[in-house]
Amino acid sequence: MSPFAGSARSTGAWQHIRVSREDGVATVTLARPEKLNALTFEAYADLRDLLAELSRERSVRALVLAGEGRGFCSGGDVEEIIGVTLGMDTAQLLDFNRMTGQVVRAIRECPFPVVAAVHGVAAGAGAVLALAADFRIADPSARFAFLFTRVGLSGGDMGAAYLLPRVIGLGHATRVLMLGDPVRAPEAERLGLISELAEEGRADERAAALARRLAEGPALAHAQTKALLTAELDMPLAAAVELDASTQALLMNSADYAEFHAAFTEKRPPKWQGK
Numbered sequence: 001m002s003p004f005a006g007s008a009r010s011t012g013a014w015q016h017i018r019v020s021r022e023d024g025v026a027t028v029t030l031a032r033p034e035k036l037n038a039l040t041f042e043a044y045a046d047l048r049d050l051l052a053e054l055s056r057e058r059s060v061r062a063l064v065l066a067g068e069g070r071g072f073c074s075g076g077d078v079e080e081i082i083g084v085t086l087g088m089d090t091a092q093l094l095d096f097n098r099m100t101g102q103v104v105r106a107i108r109e110c111p112f113p114v115v116a117a118v119h120g121v122a123a124g125a126g127a128v129l130a131l132a133a134d135f136r137i138a139d140p141s142a143r144f145a146f147l148f149t150r151v152g153l154s155g156g157d158m159g160a161a162y163l164l165p166r167v168i169g170l171g172h173a174t175r176v177l178m179l180g181d182p183v184r185a186p187e188a189e190r191l192g193l194i195s196e197l198a199e200e201g202r203a204d205e206r207a208a209a210l211a212r213r214l215a216e217g218p219a220l221a222h223a224q225t226k227a228l229l230t231a232e233l234d235m236p237l238a239a240a241v242e243l244d245a246s247t248q249a250l251l252m253n254s255a256d257y258a259e260f261h262a263a264f265t266e267k268r269p270p271k272w273q274g275k
């Protein structure tokens with residue numbers, strides 16, 4: 001079997017990944033702390049498959065992506081990359097790189113907001129995973145190292161050259177992706193790369209609080225907002241306005257919107273159902 005096929009394991013047996021679910025929040029923790037959560041081929045594929053599984057679970061309304069130990073994720077497992085990819089032909093290398101890109105697509109396309117809690121290093125693929133999230137909450141220790149060019153690879157790995165200019169602008173993205181210098185938390189805050197700089201040691205807690213807030217909110221409206229933010233990046237204004245109109249027309253027919261009206265009239269908080 002291709003090493004990129006994914007294992008389609010039962011929940012709880014993902015490689016170097018732990019997942020828990022509570023009150024609408026799925027927490028996905030990269031759990032290989034002795035290697036700073038470096039991603040093996042199997043872990044990438046499992047992350048992709050796990051995100052697909054969670055996307056099918058209607059009860060999941062927000063997701064926290066975090067790293068165990070002293071960093072978020074040190075990127076692709078260098079030993080495996082050196083040991084395995086050096087012997088691969090171009091077609092196999094393409095398979096591998098398509099598979100890693102599928103993880104980013106899974107984060108961008110899942111129907112709930114993803115909050116990355118970043119402390120310590122987020123390097124290479126780890127930086128791109130954080131970049132793909134909808135929110136990044138950073139510890140002061142966080143450093144985002146888009147270091148691909150430093151290992152002789154293209155800075156545009158896994159959609160980074162698509163996403164980063166859209167988050168921090170083309171000028172900064174060019175510098176960051178071309179030079180590969182780490183972006184530390186204060187600079188990340190200045191550039192708008194992170195949505196919140198947490199107090200030391202509190203990024204996980206702040207990310208969990210944000211995810212809980214999102215999970216308690218109108219899930220359908222959040223899903224549509226995420227989908228539109230992604231889809232409209234490359235659309236002419238007229239098409240975007242039309243897509244907004246059709247989406248809003250659907251939502252105006254939803255149970256949640258009716259519930260908002262009832263709650264407003266009855267002067268109470270709405271009870272969102274996500275439909």
Ligand SMILES: C/C=C/C(=O)SCCNC(=O)CCNC(=O)[C@H](O)C(C)(C)COP(=O)(O)OP(=O)(O)OC[C@H]1O[C@@H](n2cnc3c(N)ncnc32)[C@H](O)[C@@H]1OP(=O)(O)O
Binds near residue numbers: 074077078
């Ligand atoms: C397709 C390509 C995708 C990509 O993602 S390319 C980028 C791949 N990533 C990297 O090149 C980063 C490699 N790692 C490092 O440069 C350093 O680490 C850090 C700067 C991230 C952190 O340095 P420090 O804090 O001094 O930690 P430490 O002692 O180097 O690492 C602790 C243990 O973790 C292992 N480790 C770290 N990163 C990786 C990795 N990416 N792949 C495999 N192992 C890794 C080390 O070797 C060591 O392990 P041991 O204690 O057994 O010596």
